Amino acid sequence: MTKILHRIGYATPIVTVLGLLMIYFMAPEFYLTYILEEVQREQGAVEIVTFWFAMIGGGILLVSSWKFWKSGNWLAAGVIGAVSGATLLFAGEEIGWGQIHFGWEPPLWWSTHFGGSTDLHSSQFPIPMLAAIFLFVIFFLLPFVWKFQLPLRLPENLKLAIPEGPVIFTVAFATLYRELKGVYFWVC
Numbered sequence: 001m002t003k004i005l006h007r008i009g010y011a012t013p014i015v016t017v018l019g020l021l022m023i024y025f026m027a028p029e030f031y032l033t034y035i036l037e038e039v040q041r042e043q044g045a046v047e048i049v050t051f052w053f054a055m056i057g058g059g060i061l062l063v064s065s066w067k068f069w070k071s072g073n074w075l076a077a078g079v080i081g082a083v084s085g086a087t088l089l090f091a092g093e094e095i096g097w098g099q100i101h102f103g104w105e106p107p108l109w110w111s112t113h114f115g116g117s118t119d120l121h122s123s124q125f126p127i128p129m130l131a132a133i134f135l136f137v138i139f140f141l142l143p144f145v146w147k148f149q150l151p152l153r154l155p156e157n158l159k160l161a162i163p164e165g166p167v168i169f170t171v172a173f174a175t176l177y178r179e180l181k182g183v184y185f186w187v188c
Helices: 001-024 028-035 045-070 074-094 097-101 109-112 129-147 156-163 164-188
Strands: none
Touching: 001 109, 001 164, 028 045, 028 129, 045 109, 074 097, 074 129, 097 129, 129 156
């Protein structure tokens, strides 16, 4: 069962991107209007699906973190709790903390100092850089260091918080796809 789930995990990001590309090539107007419409991008299908998946994933991680905490595995609880918090923060950022969907305006002091949007990634804060560092540490550095668990004498109870291959692949694939998409938009 685990091998099947791993294969599904590895295939999911590839199938998702291929599906989006097929929609684009078969019906570019539909894709650009309903999936990646630039003017109303925050209300597009990809943004909404991303928000819901991040909320669900963040909630599941939060429950997992709580269960690890209650069982006394505080190390795994801390790592998974940090990933849960980052995922829920990402979900809030994805929809501008409700500003777009509920039509409310940020307070004047926020607009004055941080721009007209309530999301932090559009402000002066280095959120994209901090997010990239966090992703690198959790999804690439931590699994790499775990390979040297015995010589480094890392506690065994940390193992439950180490991302598995399909998760690492998905993050790497999404990062590569985002960068390639950025190059495409820059060239075109």
